[in-house]
Amino acid sequence: MKIEIWSDIACPWCYIGKRRFEAALDGFAHKDDVDVQWRSFQLDPNLPDHFDGTETEYLSQMKGMPAAQVRQMFDHVWQQAAEVGLNYDFDSIVVANSFTAHRFLHFAKTHGLMSEAKESLLSGHFEKGRDIGDIDYLAEVGQEIGLDSDRVRRVLASDEYADEVRSDISQARSLGAGGVPFFVIDRKYGISGAQPAEVFTQALETAWDEGQKLTVLAGTPQSTGKDSAEDFAGATVCGPDGCH
Template structure:
């Protein structure tokens, strides 16, 4: 069973959604049969990759949200994060263009380490207050996961992975995905937003059940039938 997740590094709800999703998945007996693919999405591609802003400044200048209102919103997200096991550090968070971070994520995918890289990027951005648009920061994250520094540097500073990132973004647009996180379960069902773990658990169980059994019984009742153990009326 395949789960595709559209996400952006600077989206706190994507981090919360990831933790809730993983909490649900880890409870299920078929967790090892689930393939997860992280997909790129940019909430604000207009940001200058050479500049950073603090979170309050970004809300004030780019979104037109008053400082007090922005602080209140961040407080609410912080409380949500605690419920998902995340200690957001919005006082240190640096907002910047995330395209290079998405390129690194696609490189990690080639090494079967995309989930680890997604987590590393979230921690770097939301906990450690690092600039996830900075080449040195990104190459250090790659090295921490055993990816060669020069390979990471090549991926980040050239356009060799631009197509993959843009393909994800275009696919989201084609499917009407306008917000993240957005989870697509086996190409059939969707779960949008940072839903509670219970919602993910139910959705995963339903999707897996249908994936294992390709037929859906719409008869409503068990009719007379026979199987290997005998016949029933």
Template sequence: MKIEIWSDVMCPFCYIGKHNFEQALEKLPFKNEVEVEWKSFQLDPTLDASKSQNTIEYFKEKKGFPAEQAAQMIGQVAQMGKGAGIDFNFEKALVINTYTAHKLLHLAKKHGKASEMEESLFKAHFIDGKNVGDLDELISLAENVGIDKDEARQALTSDELNSEISKDIQEAQHNGITSVPFFVLNGKYAVSGAQPAEVFAQALEQTYKETVSPFQDLSQGGASCDTDGCSV
């Protein structure tokens, strides 16, 4: 069973959704039969890659929110984070263009380390206050998950992974995905937003059940034959 997840490193609800999803999956007996693929989505591709600002400044300048309202919103998100086991540090979080960070995600995907890298990027951005648009910071994250630093530098400073990001974004547009996190379960069902673990568990169980047994049996007995013979 395949789960595709569109997210952006700058999205706190994506971080919360990741933890709730993983918490739900970990308790299910078929967890080892689930393939997770992380996909790129940019909430604000217009951000200057060379300039960073804190979260409250961003909400004031970009969204037009008063500082008090921005702080209140951030506080509410922080409380949600605690419920998912995340201690957000919004005072240190630097809002920055995430395009290069998405390159690193796709490089990690080639090494089978996408989920690990996604967690590292979220932690770097929301907890450690790292600049996830900075080349050296990203190379350090790559090394931490076992990716060669020279390979990382080559991938992050070239255009070789641009098509992968564009493909994800175009697929999101084609499917009408306008917000993240967005989970697509086996190409059939969708779960949007940072849902509670219980919601993810229910959706995963339903999808898995239909994957294993795709037909709903409406018959009431009846004669039939199988490989061992026929019965009435």
């Protein structure tokens, strides 16, 4: 079973959703047969490389909300994050365009390290005040997870993996994802938002059960119980009871 997760490193609900999904997956009986693939998405592709201001100021300007209202929103998100073991620090967030970081994730993917890179960047952004738009920081993360830091710098100084990021974003739109996190199971089931772990559990079990069933699209066997010449002449499938 394949699960694709579209998310943005700069999305606070994406990290919360990641934890809730992981809790559900950890308790899933068939978790070893689940292939999780991370996909890129950008909430604000028009954001400059860096915003000269705080996260509060940025969201206040972008959403046209009073700063006090933004802070109330942060308090709610902080509480939800704390419930899954995350310690958000909105005052220390560095507001930066996430495109370069997404290219880094795709580079890490070529080495089978995308999941580790994703976790490190989310924690760095929301809990540690690190700059996800800074190549030196991304190279540091790369080294921590086993990549060559100089190679990371060379890749990110170019346009490598830009097409992969854009392709992910395009696929999200074609699937009808208006926001993130967005979870897609076997390209048949979609889950939008950081849903409670119980919702993910139910979705995993439903998708697994449905995946074990076979829908016959053509040719319903109707056995006569005999292999007559007439049966054989029109046969398209053979089984223990004859050809049908």
